Every structure is written in structure tokens, then in C-alpha cells.
Amino acid sequence: MATSSVRVDLDGNPIKPLTICMIGAGGFIGSHLCEKLMAETQHTVLAVDVYNDKIKHLLEPDSLPWANRIQFHRLNIKNDSRLEGLIKCSDLTVNLAAICTPADYNTRPLDTIYSNFIDALPVVKYCSENNKRLIHFSTCEVYGKTIGSFLPQDSPLRQDPAYYILKEDTSPCIFGSIEKQRWSYACAKQLIERLIYAEGAENGLEFTIVRPFNWIGPRMDFIPGIDGPSEGVPRVLACFSNNLLRREPLKLVDGGKSQRTFVYIKDAIEAVHLMIENPARANGHIFNVGNPNNEVTVRQLAEMMTKVYANVSGEDSIETPTIDVSSKEFYGEGYDDSDKRIPDMTIINKQLGWDPKTSLWDLLESTLTYQHRTYAEAVRQSIAKPVAT
Numbered sequence: 408m409a410t411s412s413v414r415v416d417l418d419g420n421p422i423k424p425l426t427i428c429m430i431g432a433g434g435f436i437g438s439h440l441c442e443k444l445m446a447e448t449q450h451t452v453l454a455v456d457v458y459n460d461k462i463k464h465l466l467e468p469d470s471l472p473w474a475n476r477i478q479f480h481r482l483n484i485k486n487d488s489r490l491e492g493l494i495k496c497s498d499l500t501v502n503l504a505a506i507c508t509p510a511d512y513n514t515r516p517l518d519t520i521y522s523n524f525i526d527a528l529p530v531v532k533y534c535s536e537n538n539k540r541l542i543h544f545s546t547c548e549v550y551g552k553t554i555g556s557f558l559p560q561d562s563p564l565r566q567d568p569a570y571y572i573l574k575e576d577t578s579p580c581i582f583g584s585i586e587k588q589r590w591s592y593a594c595a596k597q598l599i600e601r602l603i604y605a606e607g608a609e610n611g612l613e614f615t616i617v618r619p620f621n622w623i624g625p626r627m628d629f630i631p632g633i634d635g636p637s638e639g640v641p642r643v644l645a646c647f648s649n650n651l652l653r654r655e656p657l658k659l660v661d662g663g664k665s666q667r668t669f670v671y672i673k674d675a676i677e678a679v680h681l682m683i684e685n686p687a688r689a690n691g692h693i694f695n696v697g698n699p700n701n702e703v704t705v706r707q708l709a710e711m712m713t714k715v716y717a718n719v720s721g722e723d724s725i726e727t728p729t730i731d732v733s734s735k736e737f738y739g740e741g742y743d744d745s746d747k748r749i750p751d752m753t754i755i756n757k758q759l760g761w762d763p764k765t766s767l768w769d770l771l772e773s774t775l776t777y778q779h780r781t782y783a784e785a786v787r788q789s790i791a792k793p794v795a796t
């Protein structure tokens with residue numbers, strides 16, 4: 408008997424094949440989640456997005472072994488009546504759709520708020536009304552700034568984890584003033600979290616909320632002028648990759664003193680996979696998903712990426728590898744920043760037994776190898792091309 412092929416959940420129960428409506432499946436996280444689900448499970452994915460470039464390799468050709476388990480539905484959830492039908496015929500909805508690049512939060516605050524709150528409302532409503540499970544992607548930005556950041560610079564309490572570790576069930580959400588439109592995204596994400604939580608409490612919605620802490624890896628965002636707009640500003644991994652590919656100094660916003668913890672996308676996807684297949688352990692929970700061991704300042708990140716890129720490309724670093732730039736110059740009026748982000752891991756450890764594995768050095772090595780292989784030639788050609796007059 409082929410019992411070895413029956414996959415079981417964390418409690419030893421066989422896992423039934425699910426139909427998953429994945430909204431935002433064509434993005435960075437969605438593309439990795441689709442890859443995982445196609446390669447390692449028998450689940451079916453109804454992949455919803457306005458773009459599919461990052462999952463093309465999973466959709467074509469028809470001879471792929473999972474061809475009958477993934478369908479792409481090109482639709483904008485803002486205004487498409489097909490959405491409810493897709494949610495209705497699925498067992499689970501995973502909502503990843505969002506505007507989630509900081510350069511947009513203060514320059515396109517209305518689009519940011521609509522995308523992260525208003526556009527998510529029908530998704531929550533359809534799940535609640537049709538008794539469908541929802542895994543909703545929120546963000547570590549809902550924590551905002553740490554309590555410690557308000558202490559005097561020389562206060563010894565700044566070293567006390569109670570003042571900076573971010574815990575799902577006890578940490579407050581601390582945002583800047585309304586003029587600091589950077590927080591439009593965090594505030595919209597916070598409100599949709601509260602709405603989902605209330606749907607759970609009042610109407611029995613089965614939900615899980617994910618708070619990603621800077622997941623990075625291949626296919627994140629775009630390289631300006633190559634597979635995205637020349638003037639576009641992606642998240643830091645793609646900004647620094649772009650600088651390295653073009654042999655330009657990496658720009659450190661306000662001195663690069665902000666701190667982040669980075670987790671490898673492939674580790675983080677393992678956590679989402681566990682949530683999908685262990686509803687009894689994941690429902691009703693909010694999970695931090697990050698790597699507390701991979702903390703660096705943005706300046707240290709720039710230095711590390713410069714070294715790793717020199718190794719993987721075989722090119723020497725340029726003479727001035729970084730330059731300082733003010734946040735006003737880089738992002739415009741209304742930018743503000745999270746000072747430090749270390750996730751508490753108690754809840755995800757206890758519920759799902761998940762721990763990240765990959766060190767920052769190792770994840771940068773594989774990611775920058777991908778960036779070099781994917782973009783170096785295209786960047787070289789774009790630089791060589793004479794500019795049209």
C-alpha cells in the first residue's frame with residue numbers, strides 16, 4: 408500500500424486536497440507560495456492578480472505536472488464581480504493583494520489606503536458570508552515605532568527587550584502624526600486586521616492574520632528601467648540590487664541607521680504552508696513571521712550586499728560604495744520610519760513549531776546570485792544604449 412505518499416498535518420491527520428483562492432498570486436510572495444503548493448502538495452490554486460509575469464513558469468506549458476491544479480484569473484479585485492464566485496468555490500482564500508512599497512505610502516496615500524483597506528473589505532465579507540476560511544496578509548508595520556524609540560538616547564532601558572521586541576498580543580501600534588503619511592499603509596492594515604478580528608468574534612469567521620517581517624529573495628519587486636518604471640522606487644533589496652548592478656553607490660536614507668530583521672522567502676513560505684495545512688492550530692491567530700537572528704542596520708545591509716555581490720559577480724566594488732541621502736530627497740514629504748523590528752516568535756513556535764533557518768549572508772548570496780544572473784546583461788545593454796533625443 409502506498410501509505411508513504413499520504414501527507415499528514417502536525418497532529419497526524421491526513422491532509423485533504425484544498426482549493427485555494429490566492430489573491431495577489433502574481434506578486435513576490437504569491438509566486439513563491441504557488442511554487443511551493445504546486446511542487447509539494449496536491450492543492451489547487453485559483454491564482455488571482457492583474458499580472459502573471461512572476462508565475463508564468465508555473466502556468467505554461469500545459470504539459471507541466473501540475474497544469475490541472477493552477478488557473479490564472481486576471482482580475483482587479485476593486486471592481487470585478489467574478490471575485491465572489493471564486494471565493495465561494497474555494498475552501499480557503501489567501502489575500503496578498505496590496506500596494507506595499509514605502510515610496511507609495513506618502514506620495515499616493517489614497518491609493519495606499521484604498522488598496523490595503525477598502526479593496527480588502529469585499530474579500531473579508533465574502534469569506535464571512537460564505538463561511539470560508541481566510542488567511543490575510545497584514546504587515547510588521549502595524550507595530551510602527553518601538554516604545555524604546557521614545558526613551559532618551561542614553562537610557563539603559565533601550566537595551567531591555569521589553570522596550571523593543573514586537574509581540575502580537577501585547578505590543579501597542581505606535582504611528583506618527585497624520586502629516587506623516589508614511590503611516591497610511593500601516594493604519595489601513597491595522598484597521599483591516601481589526602475588522603477581520605471582529606468578524607471572527609461576532610460572526611465566526613475562521614481567519615489567520617500574517618505579519619511578515621521583511622521577507623526577501625528572488626523576484627522581489629523590480630529593477631527600475633528593466634522590468635519596472637525607471638523612476639519607480641522599490642523596496643530596499645531591489646533598490647540596492649539596482650545600485651549594485653549599475654555600479655552606483657547605494658543610497659542610505661537618513662544615515663541608514665534604521666534596523667530591520669530579514670527572513671529568506673523560502674523559510675517564510677514554510678510558515679504559510681503550515682498555516683494552510685493546520686487550520687485548527689492557525690485559526691484565530693495573528694502570527695509574526697520573521698527571523699529575529701538576522702538583524703542589521705540598513706547601513707550594515709548595504710555593506711553586506713556590497714561584499715556578497717562582489718563575490719557572486721566577480722566584479723570589484725566601486726570606490727565609494729554608499730552615499731547618504733535625506734528621506735525628504737529620497738521619498739518626499741511625509742516619510743517617516745520604523746526604527747527597529749524584531750519579531751517575538753512565541754506564538755508561531757507554539758502553534759506551528761516553525762523557526763527560520765537561513766542566515767542573512769546565505770540568503771543574500773542566493774538572492775544576489777539570482778539578481779546577477781537575471782539582470783546583469785539587461786542592465787549592461789540598457790546602459791550601453793544611446794539615450795533617445
Ligand SMILES: NC(=O)c1ccc[n+]([C@@H]2O[C@H](COP(=O)([O-])OP(=O)(O)OC[C@H]3O[C@@H](n4cnc5c(N)ncnc54)[C@H](O)[C@@H]3O)[C@@H](O)[C@H]2O)c1
Pocket residue numbers: 430431432433434435436437455456457458482483484485502503504505506507522526544545546547548618619620621622623628
Ligand atoms: N514582502 C514583504 O516583506 C512583506 C512585508 C510585510 C507585508 N507584506 C504583505 O504581503 C502581501 C504580499 O506582498 P508582496 O511582497 O508579495 O507584494 P507584491 O507587490 O509583490 O504582491 C502583491 C500582488 O497583489 C497584486 N494586486 C494588488 N492590487 C490588486 C488588485 N486590486 N487586484 C488584483 N491584484 C492586485 C499585485 O499585482 C501584486 O502582484 C501584501 O499584502 C503586503 O502588504 C509583505
Ligand SMILES: O=c1ccn([C@@H]2O[C@H](COP(=O)(O)OP(=O)(O)O[C@H]3OC[C@@H](O)[C@H](O)[C@H]3O)[C@@H](O)[C@H]2O)c(=O)[nH]1
Pocket residue numbers: 507508509545546547548619620621641642643644646647658659660661663665667705744745
Ligand atoms: O535605497 C534605499 C531604500 C530603502 N532604504 C531604507 O531601508 C529601510 C527598509 O526599506 P524597505 O523599502 O525595505 O521598507 P520597510 O522595511 O521600511 O517597509 C516594508 O516593511 C514591511 C512591508 O509591509 C512593506 O513591504 C514595507 O512597508 C528603510 O529604513 C528605508 O528608508 C534605504 O536606506 N535606501
